[in-house]
Amino acid sequence: MRAGRWIGAAGAGVMALAAGDLWAQEATKSVWDGVYTEAQAERGQTAYGQNCANCHGQQLAGTGEAKPLAGPEFLSNWSGLTMADLFDRTRTTMPLDRPATLTRDAYADVLAYVLKFNGFPAGGSELARRSEMLATIRIEAEKPAAATGAGVPAAANEPVAAAPNSQPNPYVADAGFFKLPAGRTMGSSSAVAVDSRGHIWIAERCGANNCAGSALDPILEFDAKGNFIKAFGAGMLLFPHGMFIDAHDHIWVTDGHSEPGKGAQVFEFDISGKVLRTLGKAGVSVEGPDTFAEPNAVVVATNGTIFVSDGHTPGKGPARIVKFDASGKFLKQWGERGAAPGQLEVPHTIALDSRGRLFVGDRWNNRISIFDQDGKFLEAWSQFGRPSGVFIDRNDTLYVADSESREPQGYGYHPGWKRGIRIGSARTGAVAAYIPDSEGSPDKTATSGAEGIWADSRGVVYGAQVLQKAVVRYVRK
Numbered sequence: 001m002r003a004g005r006w007i008g009a010a011g012a013g014v015m016a017l018a019a020g021d022l023w024a025q026e027a028t029k030s031v032w033d034g035v036y037t038e039a040q041a042e043r044g045q046t047a048y049g050q051n052c053a054n055c056h057g058q059q060l061a062g063t064g065e066a067k068p069l070a071g072p073e074f075l076s077n078w079s080g081l082t083m084a085d086l087f088d089r090t091r092t093t094m095p096l097d098r099p100a101t102l103t104r105d106a107y108a109d110v111l112a113y114v115l116k117f118n119g120f121p122a123g124g125s126e127l128a129r130r131s132e133m134l135a136t137i138r139i140e141a142e143k144p145a146a147a148t149g150a151g152v153p154a155a156a157n158e159p160v161a162a163a164p165n166s167q168p169n170p171y172v173a174d175a176g177f178f179k180l181p182a183g184r185t186m187g188s189s190s191a192v193a194v195d196s197r198g199h200i201w202i203a204e205r206c207g208a209n210n211c212a213g214s215a216l217d218p219i220l221e222f223d224a225k226g227n228f229i230k231a232f233g234a235g236m237l238l239f240p241h242g243m244f245i246d247a248h249d250h251i252w253v254t255d256g257h258s259e260p261g262k263g264a265q266v267f268e269f270d271i272s273g274k275v276l277r278t279l280g281k282a283g284v285s286v287e288g289p290d291t292f293a294e295p296n297a298v299v300v301a302t303n304g305t306i307f308v309s310d311g312h313t314p315g316k317g318p319a320r321i322v323k324f325d326a327s328g329k330f331l332k333q334w335g336e337r338g339a340a341p342g343q344l345e346v347p348h349t350i351a352l353d354s355r356g357r358l359f360v361g362d363r364w365n366n367r368i369s370i371f372d373q374d375g376k377f378l379e380a381w382s383q384f385g386r387p388s389g390v391f392i393d394r395n396d397t398l399y400v401a402d403s404e405s406r407e408p409q410g411y412g413y414h415p416g417w418k419r420g421i422r423i424g425s426a427r428t429g430a431v432a433a434y435i436p437d438s439e440g441s442p443d444k445t446a447t448s449g450a451e452g453i454w455a456d457s458r459g460v461v462y463g464a465q466v467l468q469k470a471v472v473r474y475v476r477k
């Protein structure tokens with residue numbers, strides 16, 4: 001309420017001043033245009049830690065009455081206003097217990113850090129400390145879809161800021177598609193992929209949510225009509241987690257659990273089920289150049305370069321991306337634990353776009369972090385929800401499975417966001433479609449709906465579900 005009233009007042013202020021020379025210039029750029037520098041955000045992080053973190057939290061998530069300064073709620077409060085609005089509001093009222101006690105430079109630095117934390121890119125010049133300069137920078141929650149031409153005000157082709165869960169659902173579930181052999185039931189799955197022949201591959205957890213002690217084959221092949229072809233992998237995997245099919249139709253599967261002599265590995269199979277290669281050491285669950293703690297997901301570039309995301313547990317073990325060359329030789333790794341831009345907490349899923357950018361679905365941080373193949377952080381996207389699974393097709397359509405967003409404080413806390421599958425563009429970041437999760441009361445369980453995701457060349461979507469022990473096929477209505 002207070003923020004709302006204040007924004008109203010600021011709006012009036014801006015209007016009153018609009019006739020004056022200083023305000024003659026309308027917002028000509030947005031927070032997406034690199035309006036602060038890395039060095040400034042670093043100074044801002046220190047100042048934030050000293051002056052704001054005790055109330056707004058180390059992770060800008062807010063505590064008690066002090067609102068979050070990052071994430072969808074914050075962004076939707078401020079989207080459409082300018083950095084001058086945010087600056088003046090902050091400077092005149094914050095810190096709550098001693099307003100206007102920092103220098104203008106320090107406020108600008110703190111806001112640079114807030115911008116960085118919210119995933120807006122850094123640029124070549126610092127965020128100004130004068131309101132009239134800041135009034136030229138518009139706050140936009142969503143990245144503008146089209147590049148603005150030189151001299152064209154950003155507002156001219158301003159994107160429609162889409163609310164979460166608001167996109168249309170052009171899909172319908174095709175129930176009963178997969179025909180399992182008599183007596184066999186599907187277990188929990190977060191791993192589905194389609195090969196070049198249109199055959200659908202599923203790695204499930206042996207009719208249960210764990211293959212430990214089971215004699216069942218967890219890797220299943222179905223033809224393009226859903227008929228069961230074959231299964232393999234009995235006794236080899238404990239907890240099939242991530243799956244990828246590469247340009248040679250090799251089936252890659254990660255095993256996220258370990259016990260003595262088994263697990264914590266990445267397997268490469270051919271379509272006959274023969275093991276071509278393994279990465280990691282069976283049963284050795286530690287972070288290393290040739291071992292994994294909890295390998296979540298694997299993706300293979302067309303040149304054979306392999307990327308594995310490792311670390312499933314927030315606050316514990318690695319949160320890293322490991323890069324290997326086509327021969328399986330360790331090249332490098334990156335991933336610093338945390339929530340600041342470029343840091344990772346739970347890199348649950350990965351995919352490559354047509355430009356070779358690596359999309360890392362960081363589930364704990366409710367965002368996708370995009371890196372180049374050397375680990376340089378490019379940007380973060382929160383508009384696809386809390387990602388358990390990401391898949392990018394050859395047209396750069398991005399499919400993201402959110403199985404965890406929930407309203408109550410605690411695990412999966414992501415207010416305003418619902419579970420389901422979001423589909424959009426890996427190029428522009430725009431979300432075009434949303435398939436809601438079928439579960440009616442999603443706050444009951446930690447997971448529901450698709451965790452693993454793939455789409456075939458015709459745009460048929462497959463969602464692999466842990467709670468429902470199913471893989472659901474979605475076709476266009």
Ligand code: HEC
Nearest residue numbers: 002003051052055065066067074077090094095096097110
């Ligand atoms: C003593 C606790 C406290 C400190 C310290 C503090 N804040 Fe706040 N802040 C609050 C409270 C409480 C609110 C919500 C009430 C309000 O809107 O005034 C708030 C609201 C805000 C808002 C408005 C958020 C929105 O979306 O409406 C911003 C921005 C903000 N604070 C920034 C800062 C910054 C930057 C600092 C450090 C320079 C800071 N605050 C320090 C308690 C604090």
